[in-house]
Amino acid sequence: xxxxxxxxxxxxxxxxxxxxxxxxxxxxxxxxxxxxxxxxxxxxxxxxxxxxxxxxxxxxxxxxxxxxxxxxxxxxx
Amino acid sequence: xxxxxxxxxxxxxxxxxxxxxxxxxxxxxxxxxxxxxxxxxxxxxxxxxxxxxxxxxxxxxxxxxxxxxxxxxxxxxxxxxxxxxxxxxxxxxxxxxxxxxxxxxxxxxxxxxxxxxxxxxxxxxxxxxxxxxxxxxxxxxxxxxxxxxxxxxxxxxxxxxxxxxxxxxxxxxxxxxxxxxxxxxxxxxxxxxxxxxxxxxxxxxxxxxxxxxxxxxxxxxxxxxxxxxxxxxxxxxxxxxxxxxxxxxxxxxxxxxxxxxxxxxxxxxxxxxxxxxxxxxxxxxxxxxxxxxxxxxxxxxxxxxxxxxxxxxxxxxxxxxxxxxxxxxxxxxxxxxxxxxxxxxxxxxxxxxxxxxxxxxxxxxxxxxxxxxxxxxxxxxxxxxxxxxxxxxxxxxxxxxxxxxxxxxxxxxxxxxxxxxxxxxxxxxxxxxxxxxxxxxxxxxxxxxxxxxxxxxx
Numbered sequence: 416x417x418x419x420x421x422x423x424x425x426x427x428x429x430x431x432x433x434x435x436x437x438x439x440x441x442x443x444x445x446x447x448x449x450x451x452x453x454x455x456x457x458x459x460x461x462x463x464x465x466x467x468x469x470x471x472x473x474x475x476x477x478x479x480x481x482x483x484x485x486x487x488x489x490x491x492x
Numbered sequence: 493x494x495x496x497x498x499x500x501x502x503x504x505x506x507x508x509x510x511x512x513x514x515x516x517x518x519x520x521x522x523x524x525x526x527x528x529x530x531x532x533x534x535x536x537x538x539x540x541x542x543x544x545x546x547x548x549x550x551x552x553x554x555x556x557x558x559x560x561x562x563x564x565x566x567x568x569x570x571x572x573x574x575x576x577x578x579x580x581x582x583x584x585x586x587x588x589x590x591x592x593x594x595x596x597x598x599x600x601x602x603x604x605x606x607x608x609x610x611x612x613x614x615x616x617x618x619x620x621x622x623x624x625x626x627x628x629x630x631x632x633x634x635x636x637x638x639x640x641x642x643x644x645x646x647x648x649x650x651x652x653x654x655x656x657x658x659x660x661x662x663x664x665x666x667x668x669x670x671x672x673x674x675x676x677x678x679x680x681x682x683x684x685x686x687x688x689x690x691x692x693x694x695x696x697x698x699x700x701x702x703x704x705x706x707x708x709x710x711x712x713x714x715x716x717x718x719x720x721x722x723x724x725x726x727x728x729x730x731x732x733x734x735x736x737x738x739x740x741x742x743x744x745x746x747x748x749x750x751x752x753x754x755x756x757x758x759x760x761x762x763x764x765x766x767x768x769x770x771x772x773x774x775x776x777x778x779x780x781x782x783x784x785x786x787x788x789x790x791x792x793x794x795x796x797x798x799x800x801x802x803x804x805x806x807x808x809x810x811x812x813x814x815x816x817x818x819x820x821x822x823x824x825x826x827x828x829x830x831x832x833x834x835x836x837x838x839x840x841x842x843x844x845x846x847x848x849x850x851x852x853x854x855x856x857x858x859x860x861x862x863x864x865x866x867x868x869x870x871x872x873x874x875x876x877x878x879x880x881x882x883x884x885x886x887x888x889x890x891x892x893x894x895x896x897x898x899x900x901x902x903x904x905x906x907x908x909x910x911x912x913x914x915x916x917x918x919x920x921x922x923x924x925x926x927x928x929x930x931x932x933x934x935x936x937x938x939x940x941x942x943x944x945x946x947x948x949x950x
Contacts, residue, residue: 451642453715454702458694459637459723466726 499845500612506627518549520564524627527604528564531629536602540623545595547571547617547624566626572779572800572827576847577611577647578666579829579837581811582655582740583819584621585663588614589648589735591621596638596728600721604629609640611647611672612846618824635718638727645695646672649734653692656738657683660808663830670841675700691734742809742816760937761789764862764893764944767935768793771891771946774932777857781887783833784864788814788826794860795826802856804831833864834872851885859887862944866895866902869916876915876924884928890947894921899941918943 498509498516506524510517520528531537540546549566558565577585588611596606607630614621638644647666650673654662658681665673679700686692768790772780780801782791787810791803803826805811814828831837836850861883868874883890895902896918897911906913922931929947936943 451699452637453706454699455637455641455719455723455727456715456717457702458698459719459727462694462726462730463720463723466722466729469729 499843500841500847502842504608504625504627512554516568516570517552517554518566518568518626519559519562520566520627521561522563523561525563527630528627530604530631531626534602534604536599536604536629537626539598539602540595543598544618544620545591545598545623547615547622547626549626568624568626571615571617571622571624573802574848574853575616575827575829576666576837577614577651578664579831580616580663581808581815581828581830582652582660582663582738582742583812584616584815584828585611585648585655586652586735586738587819588621589644589652590732591623592644592648593728593732593735595623597725597732599629600632600725600728603632605632605638605724606630606640609644609647611666616827619818619822619826632721634721637719638724641727641731642675642699643672644731645675645699646678648672649692649695649731650675650678652735652738653686653696654678654681656740657686660740667837667840670846676704691730691737695731695734740812742812760940760942763937764790765793767937767944768860768862768891771933771944772797772799772858774946775858775889775891775948777889779856780858780860781854781856782860782862783831784861784867785814785828786810788817788828790860790862791826791828792823794858795823798825801826803828804833806830806832834868834874854886856887858889858891859883861890861892863893863895863901865892865921866899866905866916870902870905870913873912876920877927880924880928883925884949888949890925890929890949891944892925892947893937893942893944894918896941 496511498511501508501510505521506527507518507520510519537546541548547568549568552565552567554565577588580588591614592606592609592611596609599605606628608625608628610625613623613625613628615624616622646669651663651666654665654673662673662681665677669677675696679697682692682696687697772794777794777799780791780794780799782788782794782801782803785791785803785805786807787805788795788803791801791814795801795803803811803814805814805828808830811828811830814826817823818826818828831850837847839845839849839852840847865876865879868879869876883892897903897906897913897916925931925945925947929949931945931947933946934943
């Protein structure tokens with residue numbers, strides 16, 4: 416499975432989750448439509464998950480970069 | 493002593509701006525006391541002003557005529573020239589959006605958040621965006637969503653995505669919609685493939701659909717569900733990623749490649765620069781407006797001498813290139829803006845008072861109008877008398893180039909149309925401008941029939 420394929424699969428997953436939120440929202444449609452309050456509640460779950468994954472990925476990436484930099488500097492010594 | 497309240501400063505009950513004896517002040521109302529104190533005492537104000545993200549102010553005592561409602565009086569640092577989102581290039585709007593989000597993120601670290609995210613809260617100072625509304629910060633209440641989320645999407649995300657993915661000129665919709673482009677409209681205008689762009693699918697298409705869905709609801713109940721800080725940060729981070737990904741490459745417009753393609757101008761450019769330097773030395777202005785500035789070649793003659801220079805052009809690619817140069821070289825005195833001189837930005841908003849027209853933002857010490865007048869007179873059929881009358885309103889001195897009919901550029905302009913411009917002659921030009929200005933000097937550009945004039949208002 417190449418990277419593009421992975422991206423497509425991940426996108427379809429995201430889309431499915433989002434559409435699930437959007438089209439099952441009728442039960443909550445008692446709100447003042449002038450606010451974006453309820454919409455943020457709906458997207459927050461999905462965005463929260465993505466944000467967590469991103470945060471961990473950035474931490475792992477920075478850890479790996481530090482290790483590589485360490486190895487480079489020790490091999491130069 | 494009478495105070496003049498700034499006309500667009502009425503929406504927020506937290507305070508307002510007013511002029512007294514020529515100085516600008518901001519009144520903080522008692523109702524905003526708690527939030528204002530938190531802004532200062534939490535260190536958020538110091539952090540944001542230290543990073544150049546928020547306009548600094550000094551607290552002052554005004555004893556006379558203060559209302560009982562006043563908690564504090566602030567004297568904010570002045571912005572040299574007010575500009576509006578529909579006058580910004582793509583990257584200017586993008587940087588303004590990123591500045592707003594950066595402020596929101598920092599504010600959350602200090603237990604506050606932005607209660608509004610209007611693009612009008614950003615101005616360009618020293619070449620970079622800066623937040624000017626000190627009263628836009630509110631204490632963060634755990635569980636509350638970002639109240640300005642939709643406004644951010646309307647003021648920034650919608651115009652940026654339309655400019656980037658549909659047509660660069662769609663930022664002009666901001667002139668029509670003062671509270672940002674309605675998401676339903678943005679959603680209908682964006683290309684269908686943007687439904688495959690996750691950020692736009694969420695923040696524009698889905699939100700627009702959601703609004704439509706709820707438009708028939710009449711309940712005002714607030715939901716019990718809460719939005720945690722992590723989720724709030726996720727929303728802000730998602731918007732930040734969406735904005736960062738927005739791209740527009742300046743190319744293919746009429747004037748973007750002007751200097752790289754026109755040999756005849758390249759030859760005269762150096763001489764024009766020398767003439768301009770000489771005229772600026774003689775005038776010694778503090779502020780200059782350069783109309784038809786293209787990518788700012790001549791504007792930089794002025795800004796390079798420490799003169800605050802506004803570099804106007806109507807070409808999106810030129811203004812974008814000009815601004816990218818400002819950012820790249822960290823230039824402080826030049827401010828590129830998108831501007832159509834024959835249809836300048838109007839006064840918009842409530843009672844037509846929420847923004848200033850160009851004339852109200854003047855007069856400026858000196859206007860540069862190089863290689864411009866033939867566009868006004870011939871492309872736009874503007875009589876020389878009207879042009880002279882306009883310049884008289886906006887400046888105290890003028891460096892202006894007259895390009896006669898036999899110039900290749902003018903010949904090109906009239907080659908496919910009937911020559912109805914009998915009055916477009918150097919004698920008429922001098923006569924009309926002499927009604928308002930004294931011609932101090934005129935210098936012919938070598939190898940052409942072009943003449944640059946130095947004029948001072950009578």
